């Protein structure tokens with residue numbers, strides 16, 4: 394049992410990132426997305442550019458569903474990962490996150506490689522760019538809602554309040570970039586009206 398607790402503690406610590414590790418997503422993913430997009434659209438050619446963009450948008454939309462499913466069922470229930478996420482819930486400003494080598498391995502191993510094998514480079518790059526753009530938007534929004542003080546209206550402020558509601562009640566608001574899938578699956582909770590002095 395102490396051995397297991399030790400492993401869990403190590404698992405949680407692995408998600409406590411260094412500053413470079415935590416912010417590497419914000420530098421590496423834009424670069425990767427740009428390289429994949431240029432290479433992918435070049436490969437698709439003028440005739441295939443429209444399809445490339447449609448698949449890209451499909452990947453982006455698919456990400457919003459993955460964001461919901463991963464947060465609800467993986468971050469809150471899977472051993473090891475649950476420990477990491479609990480650490481974030483306890484200390485929202487700690488540099489806790491998914492190491493870039495892990496997220497990148499998932500995108501390349503579960504999306505890019507199978508699609509390259511099943512379809513072609515244009516399809517694989519478009520879907521991967523869409524998924525990675527969604528992920529980048531998610532980590533950016535999640536950082537912003539915990540570290541920025543947005544004006545008391547607008548997209549970021551509403552997301553900040555929605556996510557604060559998730560931190561207060563872990564059974565609701567699993568979407569970070571929107572509450573769309575929470576509304577679909579019945580886990581959406583509106584945050585209370587803002588206090589004028591906050």
Ligand SMILES: [Zn+2]
Pocket residue numbers: 481485535539556560
């Ligand atoms: Zn959070």
Ligand SMILES: [Zn+2]
Pocket residue numbers: 464468469478482559563
């Ligand atoms: Zn959570």
